[in-house]
Amino acid sequence: MAKATKKQALGRGLSALLKDPENDIKSAEDKNADKVVGNIIELELESIDVNPFQPRTSFNDETLQELATSIREVGVIQPITVRKLDFNTYQLVSGERRFRASKLAGLETIPAYIRIANDQESLTMALVENIQRQDLDPIEIALSYQRLIDEIDLTQEQLSDRVGKKRSTIANYLRLLKLDPIVQTGIRDGFISMGHGRAMINIDDQQKQLDIYEKIIANTLSVRETEKLVKTIDQEETAVTKPAPSSKVPKYVENSMNEFSDFFGAKIDVKVSGRGRGKLIIPFSSEEDFNRIKKLISSEK
Structure with missing residues (x-):
């Protein structure tokens, strides 16, 4: 307990250092930067802005209240990560659930790791850290992967190295974005699984995707049953189109x-x-x- 009290006191001391205009740290080369960057510091919640790069777009009120109750009793166990924007002004990189729950719990300060980064670095950190640490739904993960590819200009191979996932895994998530928006919403809301979505990906006609989606919901179809349904539809379409015979594929x-x-x-x-x-x-x-x-x-x- 004495060690924890000493650590908290150190955090408050560094917080006071950050509030001194003569010690305004803007880069890793500035005086006292080594005392601040990468360390845990108690920051006032009102000095922190939410992150516009946050991949999570919805927060469950019930689980936030549960986390707030836990924080009231034992405090914030895992510090959030922020980047310094200006004098005594910060932006969340990761930890928005803890940030929101701390506000609900009535806290005035929160332990935070300080980072110094530009917008692109912040986007990369936010997306990669959230993908790895947060319980994102498959569509949120897919959107995060797509943002890293588009906005950081990464190839799937480079993205694979960044997030520590196989390229085939990343490709499977990205393919979910080809599904009809209603089907994507069903995955996000937990009505169907990622496995159900993957079974439908090769159905190009989005109306047929919706028809399959409705059957999954109405009949509580498993992923295996959905795969069989899709295969049946493929076979029916093949029978109708009657393609010209071709040589056997090697x-x-x-x-x-x-x-x-x-x-x-x-x-x-x-x-x-x-x-x-x-x-x-x-x-x-x-x-x-x-x-x-x-x-x-x-x-x-």
Whole structure:
């Protein structure tokens, strides 16, 4: 207990240092920066702004109240992370649930790690730390991955290194964004799982996606049952279109099709001639989707 009291007193001492205009720290090279940056400091809640880069867009009121009750009794166990914006002004990088719950609990200060970062670094830190630490739903994770790709200009391979996930895992999350918005909302609200969403991804017709979604809800279908339903629909469509017969797809091609589909985020088709020659067909649903695929191909050169 004595050690905890000493640590808190140190945090308050550093907080006083930050309030001294003569010690306004703006970069890691400034005087006393080593005493502040990376250390736990008690900051006033009113001096902290929420993070516009926060990937979580909804907070459950009941769980926030439960966390607030816990904080009233034992305090904030894990410090939040903030970046310094200006004199005695900070912005959240991660820990918004703890920040909100501390306000509900009536706290005036909160323990925080201080970081100094520009907007791009802050975005990267916020998204990566939240993906790793927070219980985000699959769509929030997918949106966070997409923001890192678009706004930080990362390839899926670079993103894989940043977040410590396989590229195929990232591709599977990103493919969820191709689902109809109503289906995405169903995943976010927990009516269906990510597995249900993945089973529907190869259905390009969004109205058919909605029809499948309604059947999942109405009949409480499992992921396996949903996969069977989708397969039945695929077979029915194939029977209607009656494609011209083609040569059998070689085993070496067949074994790589899932890898191609994961990489491009779309169901890849293959045509093979009698002489063993063939071509891969990459579908796209819009100009934006076409540019996404073009960017993937360019990044691999």
